[in-house]
Amino acid sequence: MNTENRKLELLKEFSPQLLKTSKLSMAWMIFLVLAVLLSVYALILQIIKGHVITGMRDNVVWGIYIVNFIFFMGLSYAGALISGTMHLFKTPWRGPILRIGELITIIALSIGPLYILLCIGRLDRLHFLFLYPRIQSPITWDVIAITTDLFGCLIYLWLSFIRDFALMRDAAKGLKLPEWRVKLYTFLALGYYNTPSQQKRIKNVTNIMSAMIIAIAIIVYSVLAWIFSVTLQPGWHSTIFGPYFVIAAVFSGAGAMIIIMRVFRRVYHLEKYITKRHFVGVGIIMMVLAMFFAYFTFSEYLTKWYGSKKLDDDLINVLFTRYFWEFILANYFGTLLPIIVLGIPKFRTINSITIAAAIAVAALWMNRYLIVVPTLETPYMPIQDTRPEYIFYGATWIEYVLTFGGIAFFCLLFTVASKLIPIIPISEVVDAEQEEASRFKHIRELADKDDVKSSLYED
């Protein structure tokens, strides 16, 4: 079949998700908007009354805001890394799930840094960070890194969306799209008409950017890890924090990708495209990362425990007493479950993989909490005011609402994006189908040439 016809056929198939919004879908979006509005209310309260209405104090100056920041940034880098790797190495089954990875990247990257702003007590001084930057400061590295990453991701995303934008522009009449959407697609398609030179350019530059995005994701998330590890705090001052953070990020990203795949598969009835093969494929990636994560975690805590430095001992004692169950969830359930579910073929069902992924994502959020909070509760210097609420951290409803608001905003942006552009990247799917067809054709030719038994290419 002609590729253009195949694209149009796919577009026609996916058009209901772009054109119609069911009542349930509308209710879902209203719920998300209300959740976001509630978090805006909480934010206004926080700005008016100050940080005193959060659980953060002089001692524990970072709470779940910074945990959310690390978590969302991790999702973003994971999306970039997974989609970039799949594109670069032309993974045969990448087509239907590539866009989910790309959307995770950009949406999580838009939300993550907002949590930093929630942590800052004097927002009116924020611009000083840009006016008087100190290259020696890890915070400056992070600002540079996030800006660079955001730019790179936007370019990469545009490159990977551009062909579908052009398709939407060209099919606008047939689909009877509203005028504003036609204008939007025309602008975003950037005059792409699928000419051979344009095809060549887009392919070339997408390959370069997918390689870049992998490298940037690793560097940028390492920079985030170094904000912690360059300090001398117990639990943070670690040489393996860079790779540990990167592994944890991709692990959580793979988990989030599986959950989102499961949601869209059910909501948009994409069973034909997002198959068990995709769940097992991403699940195996998650399993391997779970093993690496377990290895890094064990290595991290073993060396600290064996070193027996007083403050490291204190921290490990806190983790195994006050945070015992959280520690078990984060470092045992969260890693063992994906390994068991994906490691034993019998357990590899779509539902079990999704449950394992959901537990892994929750465990990794908790892992970030255990990195941030117990360390701050184990300071080098005793504080003068020894009221328990100054020493120990507990998030308030404001912080929970803003956390939930972030998750709601993430879901809302995902839902809106899926209404603007097909969640299955049509051009990538057709490319992958063509690659697969030409691969089989090549094998068949070789087999015919070498007089290989027909059973060989049937495999």
Added chain:
Amino acid sequence: MKRYTMLRIRVIWLILLVITFIPITKVFAQEDVFYSTSLEISTLKNGDGSRTVTATLLASGESDELPVLKGEILYYTTLDTEKILLGKSLTNAQGKTTFIIQPDQKLLRDKEGTVKLNIVFEATAALDGAEETLEFKDVRFSMKLIDEDGVKSIEVSAMGIGPNNEDIPVMESDIYFYIQGLFSRLKIGDGWMDNGECTFEFPSDLNGDEVGNLTIFASLEDHSEYGSAMAIEKATWGTHRSSDYTEPSRTLWTRGAPVWMIVTLTILLIGVWSHYMYAIVQLLFIRQEGTQIEKKSGK
């Protein structure tokens, strides 16, 4: 049947009672354990005329020996039936205590000049008492540091104190010389005391602290009549060798970033942003071509 059941219940109750009361009887039995005490004592005459008396109080039970904390030790000078209290001190967690007899405190001497120190721990409700006696002849022990034309020497004087407070030179005895090291004293040599005097030439190749300060010790050790004595002096007699080590400055705290950091960041950022520029230029070419196509087709 019912009778046997009742019997069983009674036997179980009896066993439970025995199990419950065994530890209680042990607790009561512990209170009956008796501890006897012992004192370990030593003394040292100091160069400033004072005398240090060190005592260690230990309590011994049937199978264990423990230091006694906050045990009150009394110090007496005695002569025949006369007994004068010099002072008292309390033991620390290791059972140890130190008492200084000041130069102006009077010590009772017999006709040969011998001093008897009676050190006593009086019995308490839980502990037996202990008592020890030290006998020695008192001595005036001092040292003088002499620097003549760059030649450094130490002169030590040791005079026994007679019954009428007269000086009796200490004869034929070893005198040891030390300097203070980081953790312990370092022996630098010894000399021979004759007629109450001893001279020792100080080595010229000893390192001191950062300005050459040294703490010097001269010591009379375990003399059969006078016991032990030690004099301490400080002098800038060490050869100071300046270290080549200079603490590296924290470049992170300077106004400008370290060069390596600027170079690394610049390379990274140029590398990344040049690729972005390349991608943007390619997008512009795509746009340009698209515009031409639109113009041709009249869109």
